[in-house]
Amino acid sequence: MVVETAQRARSEPLLVRHARDAEAPRGGYVGCVRDDHDSVRASYDTVAGVYADHLRDELAYKPLDRALLRMVVEHAAGSRVADLGCGPGHVTGWRADQGAEAVGIDLSPAMIEVARREQPQAEFRVGDLLALPAGDEEFAAAVALYSIIHLQPDELAPAFGEMRRALAPGSLLLVAFHAGDGVQHRDEWWDRTVELDFRFLSPADVSSAVERAGFDIEARIDRPHLPREAATQRCYVLARRVR
Numbered sequence: 102m103v104v105e106t107a108q109r110a111r112s113e114p115l116l117v118r119h120a121r122d123a124e125a126p127r128g129g130y131v132g133c134v135r136d137d138h139d140s141v142r143a144s145y146d147t148v149a150g151v152y153a154d155h156l157r158d159e160l161a162y163k164p165l166d167r168a169l170l171r172m173v174v175e176h177a178a179g180s181r182v183a184d185l186g187c188g189p190g191h192v193t194g195w196r197a198d199q200g201a202e203a204v205g206i207d208l209s210p211a212m213i214e215v216a217r218r219e220q221p222q223a224e225f226r227v228g229d230l231l232a233l234p235a236g237d238e239e240f241a242a243a244v245a246l247y248s249i250i251h252l253q254p255d256e257l258a259p260a261f262g263e264m265r266r267a268l269a270p271g272s273l274l275l276v277a278f279h280a281g282d283g284v285q286h287r288d289e290w291w292d293r294t295v296e297l298d299f300r301f302l303s304p305a306d307v308s309s310a311v312e313r314a315g316f317d318i319e320a321r322i323d324r325p326h327l328p329r330e331a332a333t334q335r336c337y338v339l340a341r342r343v344r
């Protein structure tokens with residue numbers, strides 16, 4: 102069932118716990134998983150297989166996404182590129198097939214398990230957008246496609262701050278999300294029980310949070326949904342780390 106809810110007020114402090122589900126440190130980072138992302142993680146663990154069944158081939162009917170991703174890969178010129186909130190890894194794998202050294206990061210261990218099985222040409226790590234399991238300036242480019250939609254409003258700034266930390270100066274960041282306002286709550290998805298809020302975000306608010314984190318906005322694209330997509334307005338923000 103899908104119900105509209107008002108945005109939840111959120112006054113509790115951010116809770117960060119080190120490496121409960123994250124993996125052993127690689128190259129100097131320590132992955133962290135937030136306690137209060139438990140329901141998001143558990144929900145995506147529940148739907149990981151069916152999510153992959155529905156979306157693993159989506160780039161075949163998304164020429165705009167392919168073009169934007171190709172540009173990001175080209176910009177990285179064979180260096181390491183991140184897919185932040187990579188889900189079952191189909192986009193990460195596609196970029197590896199284009200010649201990038203692709204790394205996918207996701208909160209959900211089950212998603213990462215699917216990704217490792219289906220996209221062995223790429224690397225995958227379990228981790229949280231708010232404490233990326235990544236070294237400082239490790240990546241030459243990053244994308245975050247429909248993953249920031251599960252963050253609380255006050256988590257956008259720290260998430261973009263983490264992206265800036267993990268990106269080298271001059272790197273490109275591509276963020277995609279559902280445009281609008283309000284929250285759609287789901288307690289069922291593809292016949293599985295979940296507990297998920299999908300936030301519709303203002304393109305202006307996302308752009309200014311990205312800018313405040315230390316990026317210049319290079320482009321913004323707004324588009325209606327494709328016939329095979331969920332019926333929401335889509336927005337892409339392309340930014341470059343400048344400081």
Ligand SMILES: C[S@@+](CC[C@H](N)C(=O)[O-])C[C@H]1O[C@@H](n2cnc3c(N)ncnc32)[C@H](O)[C@@H]1O
Pocket residue numbers: 138141142145156185186187188189192206207208209212228229230231245246247248251252
């Ligand atoms: C709607 S799916 C998008 C997956 C993929 N990027 C795509 O375009 O199909 C959202 C993904 O973001 C992940 N996610 C949500 N919150 C996250 C967080 N705080 N840190 C890391 N990943 C997160 C979820 O586990 C899920 O795989």
